[in-house]
Amino acid sequence: MRFATWNVNSLRARRDLVALWLNEHQPDVLCLQETKVKDADFPEELFEENGYHVAHWGVSSWNGVAIAARQPLDNLILGVVDDSEEARCIAADIDGIRVFSVYVPNGRALGDPHYSYKLEWLEALRARLSDEIQRRPLLVAGDFNIAPTDDDVYDRAALEGATHVSEPERLALQRLLDLGLVDCGASAEDTDSNFTWWDYRQGAFRRGMGMRIDLVLASRSLSGEMCSFQVDRLTRAAPKPSDHAPVIVEF
């Protein structure tokens, strides 16, 4: 199975690139984040014309998550807290696997209310996953907005006091892994090659100033069947790119 996740930073702005990418890479499952469309405006035909089932959750022009898959999506869940939350999580059963597409809150700054919200959201996700993982194999993929270790950022010193690298965020991620999930991108020999996000500014991509924040977490049984892991940096180098690269994992 070819599994992928991609924060597209607006599906409306990225529509043509997503269509090209689907045809070139032919994933069996694709998790999307930051679609930035309401459900009523979601371009289902973009996926259906290319042979995919698709489920989306978007309540405004911000956030928004989706899962597209060759096989049907069953037992959909929207969100991890309650109906009033932002559209940051969608889950579905696909061919016997429970798939989560997640867009973890950014946090903005240490001490910002949004930072507390990020930690609370991660704890709510953990509570949900602790229940789910006992039932079936899990794949939890998306933009976690956390760099798991100092090796996952271009310059740790430059990020002192910033979000994405703080201990509380990393502990919240570790609590997810402690449920029995494996970070599929953690074991690369050249960690720079696993960066998944580069700022649009300052030529950050060209200069290698990135972070690994888009993750694929797999149940142990599934992680043992992983046969390849790849960050598609070519797509970050395309014209009009998202600031995130797709991540592709084969099982």
Add this chain to the structure above:
DNA sequence: ATGCCTGTACATTACAGA
């Protein structure tokens, strides 16, 4: 210290993103 760039809507400026 700030903006750099990109996309969004209460749009020609402010904001969020990471």
